[in-house]
Amino acid sequence: MKSLTVDAGDDRYDVLVGRLEDCRSRLIPLAGGKPLVVVTEPKVWGLHGARLEALLPCDPILVPEGEAAKDWPHLQGLLDAYTQRNLDRSAAIAAFGGGSVGDLAGLAAGLFKRGIPIVQLPTTLLAQADSAVGGKTAIDAFGQKNLVGMFHQPRLVIADISLLDTLDERQLRAGYAEIVKYGLIRHEALFEWLEGHGAALLAGQREYREEAVWQSIAAKARSVEADVTDRNGARALLNFGHTFAHAIESAAGLGTLLHGEAVAIGMVQAFDLSAALGLCAHDDAERVRAHLTAAGLPVSIAESGVRRADLLPLMRTDKKNAGGAVKLVLTRGIGDAFLSEGVDEAVLADFLERAA
Numbered sequence: 001m002k003s004l005t006v007d008a009g010d011d012r013y014d015v016l017v018g019r020l021e022d023c024r025s026r027l028i029p030l031a032g033g034k035p036l037v038v039v040t041e042p043k044v045w046g047l048h049g050a051r052l053e054a055l056l057p058c059d060p061i062l063v064p065e066g067e068a069a070k071d072w073p074h075l076q077g078l079l080d081a082y083t084q085r086n087l088d089r090s091a092a093i094a095a096f097g098g099g100s101v102g103d104l105a106g107l108a109a110g111l112f113k114r115g116i117p118i119v120q121l122p123t124t125l126l127a128q129a130d131s132a133v134g135g136k137t138a139i140d141a142f143g144q145k146n147l148v149g150m151f152h153q154p155r156l157v158i159a160d161i162s163l164l165d166t167l168d169e170r171q172l173r174a175g176y177a178e179i180v181k182y183g184l185i186r187h188e189a190l191f192e193w194l195e196g197h198g199a200a201l202l203a204g205q206r207e208y209r210e211e212a213v214w215q216s217i218a219a220k221a222r223s224v225e226a227d228v229t230d231r232n233g234a235r236a237l238l239n240f241g242h243t244f245a246h247a248i249e250s251a252a253g254l255g256t257l258l259h260g261e262a263v264a265i266g267m268v269q270a271f272d273l274s275a276a277l278g279l280c281a282h283d284d285a286e287r288v289r290a291h292l293t294a295a296g297l298p299v300s301i302a303e304s305g306v307r308r309a310d311l312l313p314l315m316r317t318d319k320k321n322a323g324g325a326v327k328l329v330l331t332r333g334i335g336d337a338f339l340s341e342g343v344d345e346a347v348l349a350d351f352l353e354r355a356a
């Protein structure tokens, strides 16, 4: 089993990459002598719930699968379920599912009694490589992605790669996009490694999956530690491609495109825009487009089916913006992303109009 510790200000926790069965002694004390309350969804619980129940008594709470769970009614429903159980701070709940379950359960845990502990047990490639670590939680609201949320760091994260064996190809590819992101923002060597091994990873090679998840978690942990609550720009790099992506997800109708698919499009747009602004080489943009295309991911706004005119108003709502400027993460090349001071709106509008 591999492990690292995330030092997130007042919160310090371990991230374990290994089999759930080998982590029993870490889970039992967190349950506080009662059945472990597990927020999960029917598909994941049906496929993998028995493995958790074999380790310790569980009390599952089911939410819908996918993005549909990240809304006000399901947040209220979860808070109601916590209230019915009179949960308190002495025991952790567990989020067992993809990023949507983690984001919803994490937010409910952060709000309930001003914060009860949560353990993240991610079951998708995206959640293992990205969302389970770092404490960002959210629901979508008023048509906007992740509009209402808070930071609530987990007590423990366990990523068991074997859970990914049942994940369908589309979900795998979407998770792969966030792994590519880690290569693109700061780790050119990771991107090169993915160019060599990405196809085998997607095809099911566990050791490549484990290596990519591990590298992504390690990269994420460093960014989170440098900027726990997204204030000084270091963590903003994890949002590479996301100003475009979130606008595209919202414009398409939340849940229509998978988050990772929108991130793939957004990262290519960020490269194309950076190249158009003379910040990076067009060859780098083409290399990224070629790799994501080969991985079976969408890369163009045209493929998303959204109306281009809908994007700029949504991009104006991004959380990184300040003083009326759209502060995109741009790039000087593979492994060299940076947070811009703001891109001129006329330039952005023109780019969106012409972009592939």
Ligand SMILES: NC(=O)c1ccc[n+]([C@@H]2O[C@H](COP(=O)([O-])OP(=O)(O)OC[C@H]3O[C@@H](n4cnc5c(N)ncnc54)[C@H](O)[C@@H]3O)[C@@H](O)[C@H]2O)c1
Pocket (backbone or CB within 6 Å): 041, 043, 044, 047, 065, 066, 067, 070, 097, 098, 099, 100, 101, 103, 123, 124, 125, 126, 127, 130, 131, 132, 133, 134, 135, 136, 137, 146, 163, 164, 165, 166, 167, 168, 171, 174, 175, 178, 259, 260
């Ligand atoms: N908090 C963060 O830092 C962060 C980071 C990245 C993404 N996110 C959020 O995460 C969400 C996307 O998460 P996601 O990509 O994990 O998808 P998801 O949670 O929205 O959906 C996952 C889908 O895969 C299925 N599934 C899950 N595990 C499975 C398994 N082991 N076998 C078979 N099927 C399985 C589920 O039933 C569901 O249909 C988005 O809402 C995104 O905004 C959050």
Ligand SMILES: O=C(O)C(=O)C[C@@H](O)[C@H](O)[C@H](O)COP(=O)(O)O
Pocket (backbone or CB within 6 Å): 130, 134, 136, 138, 145, 146, 178, 230, 235, 238, 239, 242, 319
């Ligand atoms: O952890 C972070 O920080 C990220 O930005 C990771 C992103 O992959 C993730 O999609 C995150 O939820 C986006 O957050 P938001 O602040 O743009 O809503």
Ligand SMILES: [Zn+2]
Pocket (backbone or CB within 6 Å): 178, 242, 259, 263
């Ligand atoms: Zn993301």
